[in-house]
Amino acid sequence: AAVLEEMFRYPLRDATALNKRGGIIQHFAAEGIAFPFSSIDFDTIEAYLSNTDERSKVSAQDQSIKSKLSNLIVANTDMLLIHKAITSLVELLKGLHSFVQSLKLEPNSFYYEESITMLALKEETISVRLLDQHSGKLHHDLLSEYDMIFRFRNRDSVKKLLRHLYHLDVYLAVAKTAQERHFVFPKASECEELVIEGLYHPQVKNAVANSVQLGNNKNIIFLTGANMAGKSTFMKSLSVAMYLAHMGFPVAAGRMEFPVMDGIYTNINLPDSLGMGASHFYAEVLGLKKVAKELSEGKNLFIVFDELFRGTNVKDAYEATIAVVGAFAAKRRSIFVISTHIIEAGEILKAQHKNLQFLYLPTIMKGSKPVYTYILKEGITNDRHGMVIINNERILEILEEGTNQIGK
Template structure:
């Protein structure tokens, strides 16, 4: 999915601008490592166990900004008693920023100190404990809610200057922003009542009662594929085809990110790479037409398939060329790619002429979203079913909207 904002929005409870950047980077991953994914799962489960703590913790954007400013300007050399008499506004600002610095680190220390740690996240728990030690080394715990004299403020500036030299704050900020990211995702999981997936050791691809995060009251569907590695979605526009494909794609992506998913249960293979191609358009920057961009997308997947197991989705593949070319190369692509049995591919197409080419292939499942035509009315049930869609609704809708009558109207303007 080129635009991941529709997914990120359900997990964006970050409290700083920088955290949001980290969150977007986290969701932009395309390559995956199973051990890392499972470890992220464990971390998020630990954050869910601490939901009562992270829900109450408030981060002030101003406090973060002031702390960064102080770190960028910390100068213990110029902080002298004599200069305090001549540069009062400067010293007043430094003193105020030190107070905010102390409050910020004390608050975060309190959260980490009360954070219940998990035995399944030993490395991350070690990071928590290291961060606690670092904050304690700044002496902010001792200074909190105390009236600081000149000597104590000077001492704190010297400590800050020393830690800046060691680049200790760089590691802290990475930890801090990712802590906010994990907290944010955990809040999204809890709010949307999501379930953690499992990864199968075989090619079983089973997602029960899944739905799109934007449509929690919609019809829920189930995919149970135990052997085949290609799904071809057919059916009319408005039938819910793209929504169903996006729902499955989002679940696969979330699962590989280590996040819980919108389904009753999910057990799928683990893939090294994920490609989600929806709404492909011209690439003006590279000078590629719509069709050329589709060709490049397919080629990129084929190159990766030589060494990796992939999950790839192509919505309305090869719609950027004429129907005859499209039918030929769509059939060739689907048949050729089906031999990569350790990967999973999802296609959608309106090309009814290739049904006979695909329907008897052992690695291909044909699917459609049910659409009924009763009493001159279209009925979309949004229920997933096996087989190629036989109903062609374009002409029906064309007539229903009176376009035939308007085109035949003899009235001259």
């Protein structure tokens, strides 16, 4: 869990490293390989290795419980933990060589270097001769020798080996998910084009897929559409895909090629900051300020703003949208996705900047009922169905009925 969390917290920034990790996971997904050490108690091993108190060493001479307690060496419960951890480590080390051999990796294959490193760490930790001495019950003298090797003499090698195994566990778990969910493996590229075909949200049942292409010539999506048309879901889908791609993980799409960015910033469903006493609009401004500073330092960012400036009045939102999106347009090496209800700003921006891509999610009226396709189209929406929805829900009728009852 710690390794997976680390991968989420610190995405990769190098195309070669990203493609290597993706290649490893893709290979495991294709082969359907399972983690081979599911029965090993890694928590017990970690607890065992964390105790480096010299007084807790297993003595070569078998001592009574009374002597162990009086000399602060080990209590009986500690001895049970030590015995269990050492047994698990021995079984792990014995099984490692067989597992690596079963992979049948060629010298140029993605996981070859890691597999060789693990075998080298195993040999650093303990000799094959000494490891093979254990068969059946672990007698006390051998337990003492293993304890000295694993916990004191070669502890660093054991810890490094475990870290490789934790990475392997993550790779195999992600590979299994990719195989089961039919995710694809994105390719990190040195070019500045983002191409995603068949993008969808991995958590939406029967999700509708969309395709997008962004780059130097068209690096900003100006997204419009009615409420419930799918704008937020599309932006979440794209943001999740970009983040997972920067981890070297598979994504919910048919194909993806992406430029490696210096950072990802998303502002979707932004709440008020009650602790700071900040209004929704001020929270937006603070987020914009942070992004502006990063961009001013020359960083190439992937930036998403959902309903930009919805926290202020229409006039200010209109002027701010034109000004800020216009400033974003000068940052050609970054990628922006901006949704808004201020559709009037779109026509002004279209005339001023050629690197904006105008997309919308349409609403089709079937009688008085709105139907959403969730499929992106080029252009700026002219859908205005707010009053239709209000009338469908009989809001005004309910209010009038309440007024009439009060009058009676």
